[in-house]
Amino acid sequence: MSFRLVVLVSGSGTNLQALLDAAADDAFGATVVAVGADRTGIEGLARAERAGVPTFVVRVGDHPTREEWDERLTERIADHKPDLVVSAGFMKILGPRVLGAFSVVNTHPALLPAFPGAHAVRDALAYGVRVTGCTVHLVDAGVDTGPVIAQEAVSVREGDDEESLHERIKTVERGLLVETVGRMAREGWTLTGRAVRLGSGNVAGHTAQGSTSGRTTK
Numbered sequence: 001m002s003f004r005l006v007v008l009v010s011g012s013g014t015n016l017q018a019l020l021d022a023a024a025d026d027a028f029g030a031t032v033v034a035v036g037a038d039r040t041g042i043e044g045l046a047r048a049e050r051a052g053v054p055t056f057v058v059r060v061g062d063h064p065t066r067e068e069w070d071e072r073l074t075e076r077i078a079d080h081k082p083d084l085v086v087s088a089g090f091m092k093i094l095g096p097r098v099l100g101a102f103s104v105v106n107t108h109p110a111l112l113p114a115f116p117g118a119h120a121v122r123d124a125l126a127y128g129v130r131v132t133g134c135t136v137h138l139v140d141a142g143v144d145t146g147p148v149i150a151q152e153a154v155s156v157r158e159g160d161d162e163e164s165l166h167e168r169i170k171t172v173e174r175g176l177l178v179e180t181v182g183r184m185a186r187e188g189w190t191l192t193g194r195a196v197r198l199g200s201g202n203v204a205g206h207t208a209q210g211s212t213s214g215r216t217t218k
């Protein structure tokens with residue numbers, strides 16, 4: 001049985017597409033079993049539908065409180081029994097119910113802890129850095145503050161604007177996300193303090209001696 005991924009999206013879904021393409025090969029070791037979104041009418045959902053992957057939408061505005069949204073989102077994700085949830089361009093802060101129930105990774109278009117938040121590429125350009133990049137990290141309760149799993153650098157070029165730089169980052173980001181999620185599925189991981197180690201997982205969801213670990217349950 002393959003390692004089960006639920007991917008959360010809010011936009012164009014090119015990172016999702018990279019995971020769908022990678023998962024077409026059994027050797028990847030993981031399958032996208034569902035795609036969730038916080039809004040309708042986005043290309044990310046259309047990509048899932050074209051791939052025959054079930055989708056669900058849980059909008060904040062359809063819930064009286066953020067807590068109820070968090071609860072409903074947790075239920076809809078749980079329906080698909082994921083081993084890992086991947087936030088791939090999902091533009092909402094996940095709540096304590098989702099984070100308590102699942103291991104979640106996020107991809108971010110900057111070298112964290114520099115430039116967290118929704119405008120990372122714009123902020124990096126405005127600061128004038130010569131090198132930025134992307135980060136895949138475990139999600140905790142903060143905004144882009146969780147333990148770093150993998151990072152890759154991208155140079156800023158003369159004349160770059162937010163769009164050109166973000167496109168170049170996204171090309172690198174898709175590869176990094178696929179590589180990282182694939183390794184987590186195939187090799188497992190442990191978390192000790194803030195240190196994430198790939199290739200050392202024991203039992204999915206197991207917690208011992210201040211460490212958490214996960215791996216494929218196949």
Ligand code: GRF
Pocket residue numbers: 009010011012013014015016044088089090107108109170173
């Ligand atoms: C990515 O750069 C992601 O890091 C950021 O938004 C972008 C999403 O791109 N949060 P896509 O929807 O996967 O094409």
